[in-house]
Amino acid sequence: MRRPRRPGPATTSPVLEPRRPWLSALPSSVSSRAPHSWLFAGAPARRYEQVVSDVNPSGRGQSSTLHKEISVTRHDYRRRAFRRPAVAALSAALTLGGLTAAGAQTTAIPLSAGHSGAVARGVSGGDLEWGLRTSYRNYIAGPIAHGEIITSDSAVWLDGPGNARGPFSFPNATGSLDTDTGIGHLAFDGQVYTGGHDYGDGPILELTISNIRLDVDDDHGTLIVDAEYRPFVGANPNIEPPAVETAADMAFGQVDLSGADLTPDDAGVVTVAGAPVTGVREAMEAIGWDLFYSGELPDIQLDPLSFTVTVEDVSAPDPDDPGDPDDPGDPDDPNDPEPPVWEPAVEVFAADGETPLADTEVTPGDDVVVRGSGFDPDANESTRPPVPTGLPAGVYVVFGKFADVWQPSEGVPSSSRHVIDQRWAMTQGTLDAVPDRFKDSILEQHVALTPEGTFEATLTVDAADDIEGGYGVYTYAAGGAAANPEHEIAIAVSVGTGEGPTEPDPDPDPTVSLSKTANLDPYADLVTVTGAGFLPGPLADGLQVGVGPVTDDGTVPDLDPVTTLLPGDDEIKADGSFEVDLRTEQVEPGDTLAVYTAPVDASAPESYRTSTEISFAPARKPELSVEPTDNLEVDDEVRITGSGFAPNRKISIAITANTATHETYGWPTGWLGHGVVQADADGNLERTLTVTGTVTGSGEDCSDLDCYVASFSSAQAGDATPVDYRADRSQDVFVPISFATGGTAPDPDPDPRDPALTISPDTVERGQSVTFAGADLAPGETASVVVTTEADAATDATLDWGVRQSFRNYIEGNIAHGSIDVRAPASRNDDGTFRFTDGHGTATAETADLVFSGEVRFAGHDYGDGPLLQMTISEPRVIAEGDAGVLVADVASKSLDSGEIVDYPAVEFAELDFSDAPLTITGDVVSASGVTATLTEDGVPAFADFYEAGTVLDPIGFTATLAGGSETEAGSGIVDENGAVDVSWTVPDNFPVGTATATMTAGDDQLSGQFTVEPASGGGDENGDDEGGDADGTDDGDAGGTDSGDTGGADEAGTGDADGSDTGDADGTDDGSAVGDADGTAHGSASGDGQESGTDDGTDASLPDTGSATGVFLWAAGLLLLGGVGIAAVSRRRGWQSPPISR
Structure with a gap:
């Protein structure tokens, strides 16, 4: 809450009815009772009624009611430190049986004894623990809202898990409690600030509570707070947050004390733990929680409440004892000093701090000294971080270029104030109270604001020619404080360039040079372009530098690659020079292109348009000559020469058995010897290798196997810069060699007419035909084809998974206002989860590897430019081995930081735990259900960092039909005179989906090949198979994927x-x-x-x-409650209104 600068003079208000807005939130049994004697500091003077019971000697509680009017004083502040003595004084007065009021006659009145004769007992200490609502703390403190939760005035945020941590502790209980009747009034110290979604104009989501009170009535209670909040108008960053509004004595929650025991222990301590709290609707609507938690209306559940208080052991006073006379208080001291009068003023001096600046022109880079005086150091109370709420935030001291009307007090947005250099005048007391996480950034700007209201700041001048407005020194309230027109001061400053006007070069003469212009590598190459004389004046919009085809008319064609350079130290320097690298790829050998420079602004000098031709090496066929090649022995030297290689390319030379290749780049692995040589500009190379043994690095013995001397693009990672040629197989050459005890080398150019089997198409749906074509077989032979599946093959698999229920609910709820698009063959289950179908793979009782089809797309927060929140999950795959497993999927998501869709193909999205949900086989079906899934480290970025690793996702369940070991005769045919035969086969509707192997046997030839069988297409809409249903397929899934409820x-x-x-x-x-x-x-x-x-x-x-x-959960598009909220919902919460008092 706002911290007062100083107490004002006490005043006596006229007699008023008590303001008790919380009473309407109480049960009728409470609100219909006689008003309780309860004074809140800072409330206006009011008429209070005190219930006094005359207890007869029998103690049966017969009573009469005495009403007494009192007038209490009011100060112009509500600060907790000043309020507690008033509350304590009242409590003491009640306990002693009398009330004292300024200007009123003191009368001794017996304290209420209730129906049992018990005495209301003063509370001398204790605390209250309550956390507002855990999910709200989670959100505010998480990386979506990027908010802050700050406790002050002795409140403490207790430790706990996650962003939410624990509840808040509010200490220093005061008040009274009748432990027999259950009537009590408790007050606690402490303040809690929460704020998030600050886009530069203050938090959109903001709530501060203080002056926490609990009004107790038997098994009911009302939680009362003073609140400051911003009315909810949507979390769109383009909307300026509304002003902070204040609601004193807000009935915030109804507390269920039916399970509480208010009986004190032997030490007088009353303990209540975990009492349920339900939000008061009027308060929830004011702060916007009726929209956040609309599913719970009208009873929004808040965090439970606990408190511990110590009650005093007070006996009923002697009714014949008139008590101590009232202390009239100390008279005012006429010699007390008058409070100071603050008259803010600002002076601006030259850099020496002595010469008044006046109209003197300054230039960029000059310093000016600013001195302020008469600034009230206790003014400008903060309403949000980084300055703790209620502390004086100080004054911004700025050199900038501001609009003619710039003052915050005029409601002008911050965009009208272009800050060039800034200092923050702040008192040392406030600076010491700033949390450490904010202090460093403030210290960079801090200048001292003295208790006398003075400061001195040095500001550096710079130009902002592209900004409308006037240069000057400006001061205004800092740190999120309310606008303070008294501190809004402007002093104009004249800014010049420091130089006379310069005429542009009428005939610039730019030059361009290239690192290479001829014999570039067609596969890929790098050209460094260096420019000079490109003076940046005419290039404000940029200079394009790129590669394109040569044109005859001097025009600039489409360029690829191309980059746009802008004036600046890192691109086009002030002297007109630049340097940039261009990478070419997959150019036609022998082609000629050009490097172009072209200003973006067509009016720039024509001389800035240049072209420099570059030519690429012609097509080449690399060749190797090896000497010797036969009967090699250990320690022999092998001389290798080559020609026709890519010019200047680094080439690997190796002795290898060529039995395996690198899985990424394709070069032969397993070397007996290896070296790297760089081809010259003509593509020639030479290298000598020494035979060091006969066994390669992968274990092949070249004395028993056929080996080769091979060439290929360098396999060394260090040679992969600036251009990576490792995947270029055009430099591969194999020359067979033999060792003294080894076999003969194979023919390096095998007969291309060897028998072969071609399968077309290589992917076929059930019910469609596939053709097995044999070639170069023995004419006249009968060729038969058999199709088999793997022994552990599984087919017709389905996967049920909901990703995460709270995420689905949020997307389809009334905050994200989004949608979930389920695309065939996936569908939506009745419980809101998703079913991915057409799965296939392998499965046993211990292992599974199944791939499923379908896609689910989540999208929300669409304000006309596309959804801010997006995630698509497709083609999930389940891999299980024993108790462990992983769910892999293709994921694409939009990061809140970049706003761009990022693809995460085949990401290990979730870890699976099968320990409590093992694979089971019943008949020919393998299944698992209720398998725990948790987000992996790799899955975190796929979820755009919205969940942390280890987050529990929805469990998965799947089934698959075991179809392993099947063998099907596909047909046969006679090989014709050309050695060819075609056998066609229609895939049965029940043939296992997945990989199948076809084996063709013709005489002595046996040929094999693999192909993929897929499910038949069609048969349903995107959300449910339409098997005999109506046109929209709602037999098995309506438009929302549900049968028993509405959408989602x-x-x-x-x-x-x-x-x-x-x-x-x-x-x-x-x-x-x-x-x-x-x-x-x-x-x-x-x-x-x-x-x-x-x-x-x-x-x-x-x-x-x-x-x-x-x-x-790190999502919500970063935007808690964007859009979609009706105007009526907005307008009705522009301010919190006290509910009518029950009479």
Whole structure:
């Protein structure tokens, strides 16, 4: 809350009715009672009624009521430090049986004894623990809102898991409590600030609570706070946040004390733990939580409340004792000094700090000295971080270029104030209180604001020619404080260039040179372009430098590659020079292109348009000559010469058996010897290798196997810069060699007419035909084809997985206002999860490797330029081995930082735990259900860093049909005179999906090849197979993928009705509300996971869970509550209104 600068004079207000807005939130049994004697400091003077019971000697509680009017004083501040003595004084007065009021006659009145004769007992200490709501803390403190939670005035944020940590502790209980009747009034110290989504004009989401009070009435209680908040108008960063509004005495929550025991222990301590709290609707609507948690209306569950207080052992006073006379208080001291009068003023001096600047022109790089005086050091109370709320934030001292109307007090946006250099005048007391995480950034700008209201700051002048406005020195309230027109001062400063006007070169003469112009490598090459004389004046829009075809008319063609250079030290320097690298790729050998320079601004000098031709090496066929090649022995030297290689390319020379190749680059692996040589400009090379043995690095013995001297693009990683040629196979040459005890080398150019089998197409659907074509077989032979599958093949597999229930709920809820698009052959299950079908692979009782088809796309927060939040998951794959496994998928997501779609192909998205859900085989079906899935480290960036590693996702379940070891005769045919034969086969509808092997046998020839069988296409819409249903396929899935509820309304356990009611989901992750809204959200009551208090674990759907023990939801598009909120919903919460008082 706002911190007062100083106490004002005490005043006596007229007699008024007490302001008790919280009473309307109480049960009728409470609000209909006689008003309680309860004074809040900072409230206006009011008429209070005190209930006094005359207890008869029998103690049966017969009573009469005495009403006494009192007038209490009011000060113009509400600071907690000043309020507590007033509360304590009142409590003491009540306890002693009398009330004292300024200007009123003191009367001794017996304290109420209630119906049992018990005495209301003063509270001397204790604290209250309460956390607002866990999911709200998760969100504010998470990386979506990028917010802050700050406690002050003795409040403490307790430790706990995740972003939410624990609840807040509010100390120093005061007030009174009748432990027999359960009537009490408790007040606690402390303030909590929460704010997030600050896009430069202050947080869009902001709430501060202080002056925490608990009004107790038997088994009911009301939690009352002073609140400062911004009315919710949507979290769109293009919307300027509304002003902070204040609501004193806000009834925030109703507390269920039916399970509490208010009986003190022997030490007088009363302890209440885990009392459920429900939000008061008027308060929830004011701060916007009715939209955040709309599924729980009208009873939004808040965090449970606990408190411990010590009550005093006070006996009823002697009614005959008139008590001590009132202390009239100390008279005012006429010699007390008058408070200072603050008259802010600013002076600007030259860099020497002595010469008044006046109209003297300054130039960029000059310093000016600014001195201020008369600035109230206690003014400009902060309302948000980095300065703790309530502390004086100080003054911004700025050199800048501001609009004619720039003052914050005029409601002008910050865009009208272009800051060039800034200092922050702040008191040392405030600086010491700034949290460490903010202090460094403030220290970079800090200048001292003295208790006398003076400061001195040095500012550096610079130009901002492209900004409208006037240069000057400006001061205004800092740190998120409310606008203060008294501190808004402007002094104009004249800024010049420091140089006379320069005429542009009428005939610039730029030059371009290239690192190479001829014999470039067609596969890929790098050309360094160096420019000179490109003066940056005419190039404000940039200079294009790129490669394109040669043109006859001097025009600039489309360039690829191309880069645009801008004036600046790192690109086009002030002297007109630049240097840039251009990489060419896959150019036609022998081609001629050109390097062009072309200004973006067509009006720039024509001489800036240049072209320099570059030519690429012609097509070449590399050749090797090896001497000797036969009967090699250890220690022999082998001389290798080559020609026709890529000019200047580094080439590997190796002795290899060529039995395996590198999985990424394709060169032969397993070397007996290896060296690297660079071809010359003509493509010639020479190298000598010494035979050091006969066994290669991969274990082949060249004395028993045929080996080769091979050439290929250098395999060394160090040679892969600046251009990586490792994947270029055009330099591969193999020359056979033999060792003294080895066999003869094979023919390096085998007969291309050897028998061969071609399968077409190589991917075929069930019900379609595939042709097996044999060539170069023995004419007249019968060729038969048999199709087999692997022994552990599995087919017709389905995967059920919901990604994460809270995420689905959020996307389809009334905050993201998004959609989930399920694309065939995937579909939406009745419980809101997804079914991926057409799976195939392998499976046993211990292992599985299954790939499924289908795609699910999540999108939300679309404000006309496309969704800000997107994620697509497709082609999931389940790999299991024993108790462990992994879910792999192709994922594409939009990062909140970049706003660009990033692809994550075949990412290991989730770890799977089969220890409690093992693979089982029943008949020919293998299955697993309820398999725990947790987000992996690699899955975190695929989820755009919105969840942390280890976050529990929805469990998976899958089934597959075992079809291993099948063997099917596909047909046969007679080989014709040319050695050719075709055998066609129609794939049966029940043939296993996946990889199949075809073996063709013709005489002595046996040929094999593999092909892929896919499911038949068609048969359903994108959300459900239409098997005999109506035109939209709603027999098995309506447009939302559900049969039992509205779109997105089914609960995860499948027990929800049309409005998404949920009694706890299947895996126990639901925080257990008995009421859900239309998007299937469910929240924290006692009926879900067995937590009687209904504690909020942060996993409800209306706000994504951003830091519970199971993980951090880092999504929401970074924009908590963007758009889609009706104007009526906005307008009705422009200010919090006190509910009418029950009479």
